[in-house]
Amino acid sequence: MAIMERTNCVTPCVCRCRIGFLEPVANLLSVMRGPKYDGAFLHGKIKSLTHDVRIADTVTNVVVPAFDVKCLQPVIFSTYEAQHEPLKNAHLSDICISTAAAPTYFPAHFFRTEGPSGKSREFHLVDGGVAANNPTMVAMSMLTKEVLRHNPDFRPAEYGNFLIISVGTGAPKQAEMYTAPKCAKWGLLRWLYDGGFTPLIDIFCHASADMVDIHAKVLFEALGCEKNYLRIQDDSLVGHTSSVDIATKENMEALIRIGRELLKKPVARVNIDTGMYEPVAGEGNNEQALERFARKLSDELKLRMKNFNSY
Secondary structure (H helix, E strand, O other): OEEEOOOOOOOOOOOOEOOOOOOHHHHHHHHHHOOOEOOHHHHHHHHHHHOOOEHHHOOOOOEEEEEEOOOOEEEEEEHHHHHHOHHHOOEHHHHHHHHOOOOOOOOOEEEEEEOHHHOEEEEEEEEOHHHHOOOHHHHHHHHHHHHHOOOOOOOOOOHHHOOEEEEOOOOEOOOOOOOHHHHOOOOHHHHHOEOOEOHHHHHHHHHHHHHHHHHHHHHHHHOOOHHHEEEEOOOOEOHHHHOOOOOOHHHHHHHHHHHHHHHHOEOEEEOOOOOOEEEOOOOOEHHHHHHHHHHHHHHHHHHHHHHHHOO
């Protein structure tokens, strides 16, 4: 099971800002007026890549979180669920646009699905990161749900039999940007926007992702199978590399370099007291850990194919 977080940046052509060169004051005014990007190019690109494919028709099984602002609750789209619930068998384009609709950056996305007997369902969605910035537990919950449904692809199993690769998209180095005395003086506007940053959104996103990481780490540790949970994350990004939407050629190349270097770094797990990732002795680097996971998955596939052919 491979878990991917929200993307750390977007391609240079996908986002087109509504205004040109942004000074701090213009930034604030833009945030107050509406989303930073209109999303038109992104929407067009997604539709051109996904065509009319629906989530039930994906080649591999996927799970994509979003958040419904009308119902104020998460919405989880998955290949398996769409095969049972026609009203959740949405077009991939609508799902991708929705899960990318980060508040303040892109507009919320509305669409409607049609089911049998003339039934329909409306969706009013924004970025799934609002509810699950680290979707590890979402994927684990969906697997458990399929076991309860007696899906023949899944046999009853303990969490200890799960193999999880959770790939983060980087996090800013802990720079202690905010302090209680400083925040104590803020009103609504400063909580929403301060010096080019969005404190309230940053806090919610980090809290959501970190709580999942802590929960998963403690769970697998309690089961005695912590090696089954591989978290790959760089929590030391600085400058433009920690930005959500600076997609210049230079910054994209810097992010690629950071990703390659991350493969050579030792396997690390979060310290639940400090929130920092600490190297784990005796488990090698991330590249070696990925190779171990690949061998396990390959061996499992061969075993399943052997059992299948024996019938």
